[in-house]
Amino acid sequence: MAHKYETVAAGIRDTIAASLRPHDALPSERDLMSVYGVSRMTVRQAIAKLVDEGRVYNIHGSGTYVGSTDLFLKTPKLTSFTEDMMSRGFAASSRVLALTSVPATGEIARSLSIPVDSECTHIRRLRLADENPMAIEDVYLPREVLALEDFKLTESLYSQLDRAGHELHRAEQEIQAIALDDEQSRLLGVEPGTAALAVTRVSSSRRGQLIEYARTIYRADRYTFQLAVTRESEK
Amino acid sequence: MAHKYETVAAGIRDTIAASLRPHDALPSERDLMSVYGVSRMTVRQAIAKLVDEGRVYNIHGSGTYVGSTDLFLKTPKLTSFTEDMMSRGFAASSRVLALTSVPATGEIARSLSIPVDSECTHIRRLRLADENPMAIEDVYLPREVLALEDFKLTESLYSQLDRAGHELHRAEQEIQAIALDDEQSRLLGVEPGTAALAVTRVSSSRRGQLIEYARTIYRADRYTFQLAVTRESEK
DNA sequence: AAGTGGTCTAGACCACCGC
DNA sequence: CGGTGGTCTAGACCACTTC
Numbered sequence: 001m002a003h004k005y006e007t008v009a010a011g012i013r014d015t016i017a018a019s020l021r022p023h024d025a026l027p028s029e030r031d032l033m034s035v036y037g038v039s040r041m042t043v044r045q046a047i048a049k050l051v052d053e054g055r056v057y058n059i060h061g062s063g064t065y066v067g068s069t070d071l072f073l074k075t076p077k078l079t080s081f082t083e084d085m086m087s088r089g090f091a092a093s094s095r096v097l098a099l100t101s102v103p104a105t106g107e108i109a110r111s112l113s114i115p116v117d118s119e120c121t122h123i124r125r126l127r128l129a130d131e132n133p134m135a136i137e138d139v140y141l142p143r144e145v146l147a148l149e150d151f152k153l154t155e156s157l158y159s160q161l162d163r164a165g166h167e168l169h170r171a172e173q174e175i176q177a178i179a180l181d182d183e184q185s186r187l188l189g190v191e192p193g194t195a196a197l198a199v200t201r202v203s204s205s206r207r208g209q210l211i212e213y214a215r216t217i218y219r220a221d222r223y224t225f226q227l228a229v230t231r232e233s234e235k
Numbered sequence: 236m237a238h239k240y241e242t243v244a245a246g247i248r249d250t251i252a253a254s255l256r257p258h259d260a261l262p263s264e265r266d267l268m269s270v271y272g273v274s275r276m277t278v279r280q281a282i283a284k285l286v287d288e289g290r291v292y293n294i295h296g297s298g299t300y301v302g303s304t305d306l307f308l309k310t311p312k313l314t315s316f317t318e319d320m321m322s323r324g325f326a327a328s329s330r331v332l333a334l335t336s337v338p339a340t341g342e343i344a345r346s347l348s349i350p351v352d353s354e355c356t357h358i359r360r361l362r363l364a365d366e367n368p369m370a371i372e373d374v375y376l377p378r379e380v381l382a383l384e385d386f387k388l389t390e391s392l393y394s395q396l397d398r399a400g401h402e403l404h405r406a407e408q409e410i411q412a413i414a415l416d417d418e419q420s421r422l423l424g425v426e427p428g429t430a431a432l433a434v435t436r437v438s439s440s441r442r443g444q445l446i447e448y449a450r451t452i453y454r455a456d457r458y459t460f461q462l463a464v465t466r467e468s469e470k
Numbered sequence: 471a472a473g474t475g476g477t478c479t480a481g482a483c484c485a486c487c488g489c
Numbered sequence: 490c491g492g493t494g495g496t497c498t499a500g501a502c503c504a505c506t507t508c
Binding site for chain 2: 486488
């Protein structure tokens with residue numbers, strides 16, 4: 001536990017779990033200062049982290065309160081399919097359908113800011129959750145990021161990118177509803193024309209370098225997208 | 236402009252717009268202190284706000300940099316349909332399809348933590364963007380929150396809730412892909428069986444009181460959901 | 471009026487990056 | 490090694506809620 005505010009945040013989490021119920025008030029920030037022997041700013045940083053996690057909320061002038069247990073979703077994070085399935089309680093696996101080098105189409109080139117027809121590594125996988133088809137995933141990477149011959153089937157894509165110095169940090173996603181074509185429905189094991197969720201993602205490194213263009217098509221009956229939002233209290 | 240950090244943030248925004256390009260470095264925090272005549276914490280608070288907006292990013296030990304212009308989506312906020320359409324460049328309007336008092340179904344009662352069959356105000360509207368059908372919206376409110384006879388067709392639902400002391404603050408949304416049934420497709424002006432996006436939302440006040448259960452069905456060809464995510468740098 | 475969270479100051483030291 | 494952002498202190502005053 002490196003930083004003090006993390007220690008404080010962990011302590012508050014434990015207090016909540018042990019003795020507080022939703023909408024109960026936390027001790028005041030000044031009380032927490034003396035309890036943990038830290039300055040007020042450190043307490044506030046700890047509380048800010050808990051707010052970000054959705055565990056507590058503030059009311060100016062009144063106090064800090066425990067959030068409702070049922071509304072406990074935090075803002076979604078950039079995750080791999082495997083991580084996403086784990087958090088949903090499934091075991092992830094996959095079948096590689098294609099592993100090729102392809103020229104970038106207009107859409108992919110524009111999204112990754114690379115020239116049209118420049119070489120990309122394309123990985124198409126059928127993604128399974130508890131051995132059942134869940135999604136079809138197409139990932140495109142500029143050859144400079146990961147060359148086809150360097151990709152290892154046995155290691156997760158993200159850890160290979162990490163090792164190559166292309167750690168992902170941020171992504172923009174677009175979520176659409178589509179109707180499955182014949183091939184997609186066959187792979188996912190549903191009727192052609194069935195509705196499905198399509199998530200298009202462009203991921204970048206901390207430095208803003210565009211790394212990955214991915215499109216994932218999920219079975220609508222097995223996958224939904226969840227998301228907590230707050231009202232922008234514009235100032 | 237009440238607070239200093241907002242003034243600083245606005246100043247930095249202007250600087251970026253006037254003279255910086257993506258991935259250019261901002262002045263260091265210590266420089267910004269003297270430029271704006273504020274303490275370091277105030278500078279950091281301003282930068283934190285800009286990071287939240289997706290305009291800049293930090294690299295520890297190196298500097299603060301301007302974000303890519305094209306990836307400029309912030310995390311989605313809790314908005315009314317009208318606000319959402321405005322931000323997408325459409326003029327919103329609506330046609331009320333139904334305005335009734337109904338007993339809460341199991342799903343709605345569970346979501347709002349009220350007894351099954353307790354009375355709810357139900358508002359069903361066809362939502363239009365630039366006069367074209369965009370979505371069908373069903374909103375359910377506990378009678379205690381807003382009684383049927385108190386609802387005014389001429390005023391936005393959210394401002395009525397505000398006045399009644401039920402200001403919305405947070406919501407959880409679930410996004411699904413569905414196939415439209417006959418009635419839905421007729422209202423939206425598309426073929427039956429077409430894929431559509433369904434967003435189910437449970438909204439609560441700052442105090443955690445559950446206020447609103449809403450389900451909105453969007454035409455998939457006119458509406459997509461956009462969302463920026465970051466990788467959880469777990470510590 | 472008392473107590474709460476929100477903003478702000480003027481310092482300090484640490485962890486990391488790049489030369 | 491110098492400069493950067495990240496953490497932290499010990500105060501202060503302000504804005505808001507509650508009684």
